[in-house]
Amino acid sequence: MANLIPQDTFFQDLFDFRRDFDQIFNRIVLAKPMLGEQFIPNKMFDFLPSMESYLDKDAKKFVCRVSLPGIDPKDVEIHTKDNVLTIKGERKLVRTSKEVMDDEIMYGKFERTLTLPEGVVADKLTAEYHNGMLEISAPVAAAAMPRKVEIKVVPISKQIAA
Numbered sequence: 001m002a003n004l005i006p007q008d009t010f011f012q013d014l015f016d017f018r019r020d021f022d023q024i025f026n027r028i029v030l031a032k033p034m035l036g037e038q039f040i041p042n043k044m045f046d047f048l049p050s051m052e053s054y055l056d057k058d059a060k061k062f063v064c065r066v067s068l069p070g071i072d073p074k075d076v077e078i079h080t081k082d083n084v085l086t087i088k089g090e091r092k093l094v095r096t097s098k099e100v101m102d103d104e105i106m107y108g109k110f111e112r113t114l115t116l117p118e119g120v121v122a123d124k125l126t127a128e129y130h131n132g133m134l135e136i137s138a139p140v141a142a143a144a145m146p147r148k149v150e151i152k153v154v155p156i157s158k159q160i161a162a
Contacts, residue, residue: 046108047091053114055140062120062138066112069132070105076129078136080122085136087112119144 049071053064066087068076076089088111116122119141127136 047106064136073129
């Protein structure tokens with residue numbers, strides 16, 4: 001009775017899977033996220049709103065969209081310093097009744113930081129708030145935009161000579 005777990009490889013694989021999953025989860029939580037976003041522990045802020053950022057090649061501008069439904073634009077601050085964009089604010093509780101049936105909306109302070117891509121003109125940032133979406137944009141220098149490099153095919157006669 002010392003060993004209650006059967007010595008089958010199936011059970012060992014399950015334990016290995018759990019250990020591997022825990023390690024992956026810990027790496028995600030403890031490591032810095034990709035795409036230049038700085039990690040902010042959840043305990044510092046009440047919630048983190050969803051965010052997307054991209055370079056619009058056609059319009060030659062940087063766009064950052066933040067989902068802020070139910071947040072008054074007056075309660076949001078946008079700052080830039082040393083090529084880092086910071087968006088912070090607060091979703092205030094407006095509920096008057098103390099009897100709550102469901103409580104899934106997060107209230108409180110938030111802060112998101114994002115390193116701006118190279119070439120973004122931070123001095124010309126603009127922000128618009130429409131239907132709960134905050135859209136921040138700035139022009140990008142043409143030299144910083146990705147460009148396509150054409151691949152030239154070397155004739156076979158030159159390949160043989162080499």
